[in-house]
Amino acid sequence: MKTMLFSILAALLLFVPNAAAHTYISETTPQDGSTVTENVQQVVLTFEGKIEEGSTFKVIAADGTAYTPQSITLVDGVLTGTFEPALPNETYTVKWDTISQDGHPLSGEFGFTVNAPVEEQVIEKEEESTEQEAAPSVESTQQANDEDAEKSTSPLLLVGGLLVIIIIVSIVALAKRKKA
Incomplete structure (x- = not known):
């Protein structure tokens, strides 16, 4: 259950707007x-x-x-x-x-x-x-300056991809746990 809550929290963080204080x-x-x-x-x-x-x-x-x-x-x-x-x-x-x-x-x-x-x-x-x-x-x-905007979203995409992988692994783990 903790894994499921963590996965939901991680998914919500994907949709938080970029609040970085970078100056372009x-x-x-x-x-x-x-x-x-x-x-x-x-x-x-x-x-x-x-x-x-x-x-x-x-x-x-x-x-x-x-x-x-x-x-x-x-x-x-x-x-x-x-x-x-x-x-x-x-x-x-x-x-x-x-x-x-x-x-x-x-x-x-x-x-x-x-x-x-x-x-x-x-x-x-x-x-x-x-x-x-x-x-x-x-x-x-x-x-x-599109190049700067692109640079600011690159880390967000990387973190988002990692979170999607974590969510998928969590779902698979829960499914296996229910079968056992």
Whole structure:
């Protein structure tokens, strides 16, 4: 009888919604998959909730060159990396590693392409050296991150599968016990 109650409790737990306190990325600048026609000196990752110090990211060009931000700031779930000089025209993948508020490590990636006019880059670099100002920032846009949602349900599916196996074994054991 205890086995049957345990099985029922386990089955009920399968239907409890995922209440994990993981924090996933909600917005990036530049936007995932976008082609940016301005100089990119900042990459901004905005998360749904708070993330902890020690969260970081790097930008990797299609040729494998890795660009580490000159500085990274974290304010209220917004992770900002600054690059000096601006990222050259190229296709990039941003790989991020964060620590969610509940202490779990999370990671992911997104990509974008920089295709700024070369003449403007030279002019802006000259202006920067005389005025010591940063290049204009890139527009922020919303993105859906299906990869993160998929990662958050994987452990739930594993636990659910294990619970189904336990329920089946419990039913078989009860059936054998009644026959004996």
